[in-house]
Amino acid sequence: MLEIKNLTVNYGVITALHDVSLTIPRGSIVTLIGGNGAGKTTTLRAISGLLQPAGGSIHYAAENGRAEEITSVPAHQLVRRGLAHVPEGRMVFANLTVQENLQMGAYLQRDKALIRRELDYVFGVFPRLQEREKQIAGTLSGGEQQMLAIGRALMSQPKFLMLDEPSLGIAPLLVKTIFEKIVEINRAHGITILLVEQNANLALEISHFGYVLETGRVILQGAAAALRQNPQVRSAYLGGA
Ligand SMILES: Nc1ncnc2c1ncn2[C@@H]1O[C@H](COP(=O)(O)OP(=O)(O)OP(=O)(O)O)[C@@H](O)[C@H]1O
Numbered sequence: 001m002l003e004i005k006n007l008t009v010n011y012g013v014i015t016a017l018h019d020v021s022l023t024i025p026r027g028s029i030v031t032l033i034g035g036n037g038a039g040k041t042t043t044l045r046a047i048s049g050l051l052q053p054a055g056g057s058i059h060y061a062a063e064n065g066r067a068e069e070i071t072s073v074p075a076h077q078l079v080r081r082g083l084a085h086v087p088e089g090r091m092v093f094a095n096l097t098v099q100e101n102l103q104m105g106a107y108l109q110r111d112k113a114l115i116r117r118e119l120d121y122v123f124g125v126f127p128r129l130q131e132r133e134k135q136i137a138g139t140l141s142g143g144e145q146q147m148l149a150i151g152r153a154l155m156s157q158p159k160f161l162m163l164d165e166p167s168l169g170i171a172p173l174l175v176k177t178i179f180e181k182i183v184e185i186n187r188a189h190g191i192t193i194l195l196v197e198q199n200a201n202l203a204l205e206i207s208h209f210g211y212v213l214e215t216g217r218v219i220l221q222g223a224a225a226a227l228r229q230n231p232q233v234r235s236a237y238l239g240g241a
């Protein structure tokens with residue numbers, strides 16, 4: 001579904017990604033793990049058309065379609081093609097209600113009945129958001145704001161969803177709920193997911209494949225189950241467990 005070859009991204013004189021290649025098969029959950037500054041967010045921003053890569057290519061195949069090159073296609077055009085990105089730090093509109101935030105996610109849709117259907121779909125995934133439909137988003141808990149950020153991305157009916165650290169700063173119980181929802185979005189709704197996480201344990205538990213990034217390079221890759229057994233991954237990312 002998404003094929004990244006030799007992606008290189010520079011910030012001025014700093015090279016943040018060196019020749020990164022990733023394959024994300026349709027229907028899978030693929031996780032990108034790595035420590036602070038490894039280049040995870042940069043990878044998602046490059047895929048989303050928010051950063052101009054210095055080299056390499058990104059190909060995306062929409063449903064039943066041929067793979068097309070999307071390197072440097074601007075972000076708003078990619079949303080139309082079914083890509084959605086939940087950025088690091090959530091970034092909900094703090095002064096708008098839950099419902100208004102969700103409606104912002106459906107900005108490509110003019111048909112009110114369809115927007116209603118999308119809202120019901122998101123409320124089906126996150127009943128907590130329905131209970132708080134009229135609440136101002138800035139007063140939601142961190143975990144609820146993360147649900148809202150994911151819900152807003154779902155409003156554009158994506159085929160390919162990128163999540164940047166959905167567990168960051170959230171209490172363990174809610175993290176568990178959010179990860180269960182990620183699995184549900186993937187299994188029940190057939191959405192392909194690229195998940196960026198520092199919580200490698202959780203991420204590998206729900207993913208099919210994983211890539212480990214270190215200072216802008218892929219240092220390991222493989223089936224998630226194999227990575228969980230890998231001694232290097234265990235000592236560096238799984239707390240030696
Ligand atoms: N706008 C920018 N200008 C200059 N350097 C940047 C910029 N954004 C990121 N970097 C650098 O690029 C590298 C990769 O950053 P990135 O945000 O992709 O890391 P990350 O893996 O997402 O880390 P974290 O887990 O801390 O979110 C870091 O060294 C960072 O300092």
Ligand SMILES: [Mg+2]
Nearest residue numbers: 040041042088
């Ligand atoms: Mg990041």
